[in-house]
Amino acid sequence: NAGVTQTPKFQVLKTGQSMTLQCAQDMNHEYMSWYRQDPGMGLRLIHYSVGAGITDQGEVPNGYNVSRSTTEDFPLRLLSAAPSQTSVYFCASSSTESSYNSPLHFGNGTRLTVT
Amino acid sequence: AQTVTQSQPEMSVQEAETVTLSCTYDTSESDYYLFWYKQPPSRQMILVIRQEAYKQQNATENRFSVNFQKAAKSFSLKISDSQLGDAAMYFCAYRVRGSQGNLIFGKGTKLSVKP
Numbered sequence: 001n002a003g004v005t006q007t008p009k010f011q012v013l014k015t016g017q018s019m020t021l022q023c024a025q026d027m028n029h030e031y032m033s034w035y036r037q038d039p040g041m042g043l044r045l046i047h048y049s050v051g052a053g054i055t056d057q058g059e060v061p062n063g064y065n066v067s068r069s070t071t072e073d074f075p076l077r078l079l080s081a082a083p084s085q086t087s088v089y090f091c092a093s094s095s096t097e098s099s100y101n102s103p104l105h106f107g108n109g110t111r112l113t114v115t
Numbered sequence: 116a117q118t119v120t121q122s123q124p125e126m127s128v129q130e131a132e133t134v135t136l137s138c139t140y141d142t143s144e145s146d147y148y149l150f151w152y153k154q155p156p157s158r159q160m161i162l163v164i165r166q167e168a169y170k171q172q173n174a175t176e177n178r179f180s181v182n183f184q185k186a187a188k189s190f191s192l193k194i195s196d197s198q199l200g201d202a203a204m205y206f207c208a209y210r211v212r213g214s215q216g217n218l219i220f221g222k223g224t225k226l227s228v229k230p
Contacts, residue, residue, distance in 0.1 A: 033217065035220075040124075040222060041222060042223050043208075043218075044220075045217055058217065090160065103165060104162075106159070106160035108159055109159075109160075111158075
């Protein structure tokens with residue numbers, strides 16, 4: 001009963017380093033997304049995908065790349081980390097069968113610090 | 116722009132008392148779904164309650180209920196018989212039909228429960 005699994009839970013990067021945040025879900029959900037959470041800002045959408053091979057930008061996409069080669073996985077890549085990317089990152093998924101009323105299932109988040 | 120406003124950054128309630136968290140939203144669409152999520156210190160995002168915009172009857176889930184006023188675009192959350200475990204950040208969010216599944220979140224209300 002895994003749901004949405006994010007790894008790692010914590011990460012510290014130096015400015016300019018690259019890394020990939022992993023996200024996997026085992027619920028056969030078509031929709032997957034990445035949000036970042038900053039104090040006083042709520043959750044803001046970075047990128048999303050409505051199926052394998054389909055991705056699109058959200059509200060704050062700059063500095064991040066995504067791909068969706070399988071239904072299960074939706075990794076988020078930081079190509080050159082910046083201190084402004086220090087945040088908590090959440091991956092979420094939902095069924096699109098009744099898309100707008102399906103709740104998002106969230107992973108447990110990744111706390112990323114860029115120094 | 117579609118927005119969600121939670122006007123109370125912080126609130127406090129005495130254990131066993133009732134508290135109401137406010138939420139207003141702005142959309143020109145008529146078909147959408149509203150959600151309240153809870154985020155305890157563990158960082159996990161937990162769905163509390165949801166409401167379809169076309170349903171006039173307010174949703175309830177045990178001690179949690181909503182007051183949905185569509186014309187006023189208001190979606191407040193009432194927590195009855197507050198418990199220590201209710202202490203958390205609460206986020207209001209909505210999703211429009213046809214929006215590819217993307218949720219728009221408010222900035223959150225931090226609820227403290229006093230014993």
